[in-house]
Amino acid sequence: MASEKTTGRTKVSVTEQEALDFHSQGRPGKLEITPTKAMATQRDLSLAYSPGVAVPVKAIAADPATAYDYTTRGNMVAVISNGTAILGLGNLGALASKPVMEGKSVLFKRFADVDSIDIEVDTENVDEFINCVRYLGPSFGGINLEDIKAPDCFIIESRLRELMDIPVFHDDQHGTAIIAAAGLINALELTGRDFKTTKLVCNGAGAAAIACIELIKAMGFNGENIILCDTKGVIYQGRTEGMNQWKSAHAVKTDRRSLREAMVGADVVFGLSQKGAFAADMIASMAPNPIIFAMANPDPEITPEEVAEIRSDAIMATGRSDYPNQVNNVLGFPYIFRGALDVRASQINDAMKIAAAEALANLAREDVPDDVAAAYQGQRPRFGPQYIIPVPFDPRLISAIPVAVAKAAMDSGVARKAIEDLGSYAHELSARRDPIAAATQRIYEHVRSHPKRVVFAEGEEEQVMRAAISFANQGLGTAILLGRDEPLKATAERAGIDLDRPGIEVVNARVSTRVEAYTEYLYARLQRKGYLHRDAQRLINTDRNHFAACMVALGDADAMVTGTTRNYSTALEDVRRCIDTAPGHRVIGVSLALARGRTIVVADTAVHDMPTADELADIAEEAAGVAHRLGLEPRVALLAYSTFGHPTGERSERVREAVKILDRRGVSFEYDGEMGADVALNSHRMEQYPFCRLSGTANVLVMPAIHSAAISTRMLQELGGLTVMGPLLIGLEKSVQIAQMGAKDSDIVNMAAIAAYNAAV
Numbered sequence: 001m002a003s004e005k006t007t008g009r010t011k012v013s014v015t016e017q018e019a020l021d022f023h024s025q026g027r028p029g030k031l032e033i034t035p036t037k038a039m040a041t042q043r044d045l046s047l048a049y050s051p052g053v054a055v056p057v058k059a060i061a062a063d064p065a066t067a068y069d070y071t072t073r074g075n076m077v078a079v080i081s082n083g084t085a086i087l088g089l090g091n092l093g094a095l096a097s098k099p100v101m102e103g104k105s106v107l108f109k110r111f112a113d114v115d116s117i118d119i120e121v122d123t124e125n126v127d128e129f130i131n132c133v134r135y136l137g138p139s140f141g142g143i144n145l146e147d148i149k150a151p152d153c154f155i156i157e158s159r160l161r162e163l164m165d166i167p168v169f170h171d172d173q174h175g176t177a178i179i180a181a182a183g184l185i186n187a188l189e190l191t192g193r194d195f196k197t198t199k200l201v202c203n204g205a206g207a208a209a210i211a212c213i214e215l216i217k218a219m220g221f222n223g224e225n226i227i228l229c230d231t232k233g234v235i236y237q238g239r240t241e242g243m244n245q246w247k248s249a250h251a252v253k254t255d256r257r258s259l260r261e262a263m264v265g266a267d268v269v270f271g272l273s274q275k276g277a278f279a280a281d282m283i284a285s286m287a288p289n290p291i292i293f294a295m296a297n298p299d300p301e302i303t304p305e306e307v308a309e310i311r312s313d314a315i316m317a318t319g320r321s322d323y324p325n326q327v328n329n330v331l332g333f334p335y336i337f338r339g340a341l342d343v344r345a346s347q348i349n350d351a352m353k354i355a356a357a358e359a360l361a362n363l364a365r366e367d368v369p370d371d372v373a374a375a376y377q378g379q380r381p382r383f384g385p386q387y388i389i390p391v392p393f394d395p396r397l398i399s400a401i402p403v404a405v406a407k408a409a410m411d412s413g414v415a416r417k418a419i420e421d422l423g424s425y426a427h428e429l430s431a432r433r434d435p436i437a438a439a440t441q442r443i444y445e446h447v448r449s450h451p452k453r454v455v456f457a458e459g460e461e462e463q464v465m466r467a468a469i470s471f472a473n474q475g476l477g478t479a480i481l482l483g484r485d486e487p488l489k490a491t492a493e494r495a496g497i498d499l500d501r502p503g504i505e506v507v508n509a510r511v512s513t514r515v516e517a518y519t520e521y522l523y524a525r526l527q528r529k530g531y532l533h534r535d536a537q538r539l540i541n542t543d544r545n546h547f548a549a550c551m552v553a554l555g556d557a558d559a560m561v562t563g564t565t566r567n568y569s570t571a572l573e574d575v576r577r578c579i580d581t582a583p584g585h586r587v588i589g590v591s592l593a594l595a596r597g598r599t600i601v602v603a604d605t606a607v608h609d610m611p612t613a614d615e616l617a618d619i620a621e622e623a624a625g626v627a628h629r630l631g632l633e634p635r636v637a638l639l640a641y642s643t644f645g646h647p648t649g650e651r652s653e654r655v656r657e658a659v660k661i662l663d664r665r666g667v668s669f670e671y672d673g674e675m676g677a678d679v680a681l682n683s684h685r686m687e688q689y690p691f692c693r694l695s696g697t698a699n700v701l702v703m704p705a706i707h708s709a710a711i712s713t714r715m716l717q718e719l720g721g722l723t724v725m726g727p728l729l730i731g732l733e734k735s736v737q738i739a740q741m742g743a744k745d746s747d748i749v750n751m752a753a754i755a756a757y758n759a760a761v
């Protein structure tokens with residue numbers, strides 16, 4: 001099964017110097033703390049600190065549950081270690097564990113928007129450790145214990161669980177167990193095995209190993225078929241050396257005594273021990289199609305390259321990110337805590353762990369979107385021996401795992417807060433990670449309750465097909481794929497896409513009964529613009545944009561999306577031959593610049609090269625309308641390089657004139673200009689112009705020309721860390737969106753959803 005290509009590393013590993021430089025550069029370490037409230041004025045100080053702070057103090061004293069409303073507690077997890085089992089490096093002490101603990105905190109934030117702080121406790125004494133942690137409950141919504149050696153970790157975790165009323169979760173135990181179980185479910189499925197008869201050897205009998213065995217047993221794995229090994233060899237019934245109660249619980253009747261003996265004929269081996277613990281002959285002695293999870297970090301028990309030299313039929317996973325199949329608790333802890341925090345769970349129980357493992361296993365079986373393919377350097381993994389588990393950068397994890405965990409918490413009675421609508425919760429979760437998801441959430445919700453028929457003009461393209469399927473699967477309506485039968489089928493087959501499903505229609509322009517109607521419609525529009533009847537016929541027969549636009553014009557579809565194979569202006573010209581400007585409107589392009597909690601509408605980013613003053617005023621009106629439809633109260637800044645006449649210059653003249661035109665029109669939204677972007681977006685800069693008519697920083701920026709619009713939005717995206725969405729096409733009589741050339745499937749779905757939304761409102 002394994003091949004050179006697939007067992008090879010997915011990227012070159014890092015050097016030791018690179019790792020040190022990464023940690024020391026800039027501000028040393030990997031974390032900083034950022035306030036969430038402005039602390040700019042005397043008033044802010046009075047609210048955040050004395051006297052204002054006394055009010056929530058009293059409220060919490062009266063009702064402790066309100067701490068979730070007034071403090072960080074509900075979104076804050078402590079990562080706590082004493083450094084006695086740092087990865088597979090052993091007991092290197094509390095201080096040395098800090099880079100790992102900071103790393104875990106960063107991953108909490110990066111993947112699940114959970115705030116987290118590392119706490120290193122400098123004691124190996126179990127009671128001292130428990131005493132230190134047990135009093136920290138008021139500060140946190142959960143405790144993530146990390147890299148504490150067995151058996152101390154078992155005692156520490158169970159005592160703290162009794163003493164504290166928030167989830168206490170030893171990640172190396174349960175996080176690892178959940179991911180290993182998910183990988184195992186899929187590897188068993190791929191090799192035609194089951195939980196009842198599969199024979200598993202687990203090397204290592206510490207924190208991670210014991211928890212893995214316990215979880216898979218709880219899921220139905222036959223315990224008699226599991227042999228556990230440690231540094232002394234097989235843990236058999238009656239063994240006395242190096243034992244403890246947790247090992248004894250899994251001791252089996254067997255006459256095998258060494259790992260080497262145990263592995264003969266084994267179907268599965270888990271390595272949760274140390275680098276290099278698996279020798280070549282052990283791997284060779286396993287059953288056909290063996291499943292090898294070498295999970296020790298940073299170096300596995302055996303590498304995929306070494307396994308590939310021994311046999312080619314293995315399913316291989318490691319704990320590292322530079323090989324395929326990363327079985328690592330990073331796939332679990334951020335999302336498990338996210339779900340637990342959101343329902344204010346009092347603990348993380350078996351039902352929640354099993355739900356997480358199953359959700360993870362299911363995700364690996366689903367079609368992979370472009371964002372995930374990007375995490376694989378453009379290779380699109382398909383469920384199989386090289387892809388049994390999602391990658392940590394899979395953007396779907398945030399909406400899949402916490403939902404499963406939160407639901408299991410509610411069903412098993414440990415949730416202290418209910419989530420009524422798990423569908424909306426899943427959307428909120430995506431929005432926590434992706435600002436586009438936040439901005440489009442309203443749009444998606446609206447479209448879901450008013451589903452539309454959207455024609456995807458470039459139906460033969462793979463990413464367009466994926467977008468269409470996602471559109472239909474999300475309940476946004478019917479996706480009509482335009483394309484010729486043969487190429488469409490060939491692409492679908494090559495990409496492993498099944499188009500035969502509800503919500504997908506395929507239309508072939510060549511054999512459509514509507515060709516004549518579209519041709520007549522187009523000819524009537526173009527006959528006085530130099531087009532012959534046969535020109536119109538050729539456009540309908542051979543050009544998918546014209547055919548799709550006519551479908552929308554004549555009501556055979558509600559909206560259209562195109563653009564991935566042609567440049568924007570060409571696609572726009574095609575569309576405008578078939579569809580008029582909406583009466584009283586101007587066609588413009590609007591981009592949305594999205595930062596956390598802030599959406600800025602930028603116009604015109606697509607149509608008018610160097611707008612006149614009149615056109616600028618129209619653009620301001622159209623863009624204000626967009627802001628309004630997005631639920632924003634528009635504050636429009638007409639931008640220039642000068643601010644209110646300084647420095648003087650002809651170039652700002654058009655912009656000043658546009659403001660006067662808006663005055664004359666008596667529009668009902670706030671606007672002002674000309675002003676620089678710094679004044680428009682920064683309240684302190686704006687305060688220097690007390691006469692400025694905007695009541696706050698601008699949320700709509702009208703650019704003086706298309707080049708400044710294009711340059712600034714692209715710079716924002718590349719340098720400013722903002723997400724820019726669009727340009728969105730506004731002002732046509734029918735709803736059409738043009739995606740960027742080469743757009744990813746997720747971008748195309750967003751465009752299709754926006755097109756459907758515009759058709760609905």
Ligand SMILES: NC(=O)C1=CN([C@@H]2O[C@H](COP(=O)(O)OP(=O)(O)OC[C@H]3O[C@@H](n4cnc5c(N)ncnc54)[C@H](OP(=O)(O)O)[C@@H]3O)[C@@H](O)[C@H]2O)C=CC1
Pocket residue numbers: 084085086087088089147148149150171172173176203204205206207208209229230231232242271272273274275277295296297298318319327328329330
């Ligand atoms: N991929 C992942 O997500 C994770 C991987 N891990 C990895 O698992 C390993 C163990 O971690 P953890 O359980 O926290 O540590 P512990 O210290 O709790 O347990 C270590 C266990 O490994 C055993 N062991 C050590 N060396 C060998 C060996 N050569 N042969 C057989 N057994 C051996 C020890 O045996 P004895 O009891 O005899 O001392 C002990 O049972 C580490 O490499 C760690 O990086 C851990 C968590 C997550």
Ligand SMILES: CC(=O)C(=O)O
Pocket residue numbers: 086087088147171172296297319328329330
């Ligand atoms: C991944 C992890 O937590 C470990 O190796 O300890």
Ligand SMILES: [Mg+2]
Pocket residue numbers: 087146147171172
């Ligand atoms: Mg760990």
